[in-house]
Amino acid sequence: MARELTPVVSHYAVIVQATYRDTLTATLALRRAVHAFVAAPSEAKLVTARQAWLAARERYALTEAFRFYAGPIDNGSGPEPRINSWPVDESFIDGIIGRPGAGLVNDRSFTIDKKMLSAANVRDGEENVAPGWHAIEFLLWGQDVSASGPGERSYTDYVASKAPNAARRGRYLQVVTDLLVDDLTDVLRAWAPDKANYRRQFVREGDESLRRIIVGLGMLTRSELAGERLEVPLASQDQEDEQSCFSDNTHRDIVGNARGLQNVWLGRYTRLDGSVVEGLSLHELVAAKDAALAEQLTQRMAQSIVLAEAIVAPFDREIVGDASAPGRVRVRRVVDSLVQQAAGLLDAARALGMQRLNWAPKS
């Protein structure tokens, strides 16, 4: 392993651990809010739980820059499908307009516990999502049938005297939130310092780990964010292709992903408590080979964030219209910037002497 890689790879692990730690902290706050809401449902407590979801989600979006290289989150047996599967067929979870008795919530033969909900996930179809961020989101907001705002689920859906299966709905919400905490805890454990875990091996395998870091950045930039999360909804103009469709929070998912990419590139992360984690970065490694290229990529990443922040919520309205519709133009600008960003990452990889950056399905 080249000597100069060690501190860069080590610091990457520090950033990963800090970001997952903050995500878990925010998700624990979500769990407290959810349990308080289910214990005594009220409009105020529902709003608090929704705000906690939004805050935790803001952190989680940053962590997606640590995906796509078969790390602890998505290595085949990793928990990512339980954490963040989408799109969600909401009728698999609970009743919807026209089918009020649908879903696992209303199926009294189904036992609502962690084991059963894990087993039910994507059973009989990829959209049959049972746990994870978007299951919780649906349970907090409900279906989004409004053109101008998010779902408008009433807190009374959780009040036994006012809605069928309210207690089961509450239990479902609690269990999937607990499951999310468990899964994030496991991922964090894999990145804990000074343990015999994935992180230790990752730091040891400097060259290969550096490749993984760039694969993660490139895949999220081009294939997932620009491709699946922006170009597909641009093409389809369909809410079905919007990630956080119940809460209308997709615009923040996009910004969070773009910021997570920048955090890795610059080796800099501002924690929940405001403290800043800084250290040797990929940017510095590339700059040592090609300073102009590194600077260009830094600017491009900043530009991608600015353009992502310009997307106007709700995203499902932003993608609709003819080619000149202002929302579509705004989203297209983000795509174009991300495509340039991916090209810059490719150049960076070449500057570092790498040859293979793709992802191949295992099966």
Added chain:
Amino acid sequence: MKAGQQVHEWRRAWLRGLALLASAMALACASGVAVAGAQPPAASQADAAFVRNIYAKWYVPRAAEFAEHAPRLAASLDGLCQSDSAGAAQAMEAARAQWTRTVQAWETLSAVRGGALLARRSPREIDFTPTRPAAIQRAVRSAPADSRAMERVGSPAKGLPALEWLLWTQPVRPQSPECRYAYRVAGEIEAESLALQQAYGLALQQGWDAQEVEYAIYEFLNLFDAGIQKLWWEDMNRPQQRAATGARAASFPRSASGTTVQMWLRHWEALRRLAIADMAAPESLSLQAYLVTKDHPDEAGRMPALVAEVDRAMADLREAKDEALLNRRIGQATASLKALQQFVEQDMAHALQFIISFFDEDGD
């Protein structure tokens, strides 16, 4: 001479022939793309010739074929919509036959989705899968009157898969709103085909500077690799896995029209033609010849066996008479395609020093 030596001698002679062929191709084509005022090194000439060939011998003629069929598809839909009850069945048959021919041309052109196909995101525009029937029904109700109105219709309700749904799954009736919508969809496909034809022709006319040549080769090699992966993963293995979990929408592409295997064979035939040199056609374009030009005869020599394995497996698919047998044989096809992909990503990428990278269809 022992049998093994005989084979060895034959292979060397064959590779020498291939090398001469490739050199001749490089010299013949390089003059048209040399950068004015500077004679590029031999390797650059070969690269420039290869890029020019990709366009002159592949994309431009394949785009022309697609642009020839797509207007006929629109015309056949028009004929169907105008037909009376006596001629409806025949008109439907003609429209279906023309859809099949158009998709064949599309599968060939889009097997390697480089250049204008990538820049215009054409596959997402006119070949979005899976079809979303509810989106099509909404689009029919909106009765888009012109191309501007069609811009407001999402891709899952347009393109070749949507037309397949309108011709086979819920066959349109003449004089109906559904038929008028299908005609509009065909018009969009025609417009895209003409735009692609124009874009590839313009690219060839304008040529490439040295940096553009480097990028064009990188793009082509990566998307050739992606074309192999699309066939075994997106088209075959993934739907099979979805079907195994009982997913509601699990089916192979083009299954409504019964042309699944036919189109897989088209896709493979396109990749095959780009992979292997045709000794009977000295002007042909191939990665194998390019490898020889770049002085990698060993890698070039390994390609025919890998391609032959895929040929055999794909031929077996054609012979599969029922779905159970097809499902079993898909395993052989994916294994041989994966072996070819592994060769491209490891041996060929190493030999040609190109980076295998991320493209827009790799997400989860």
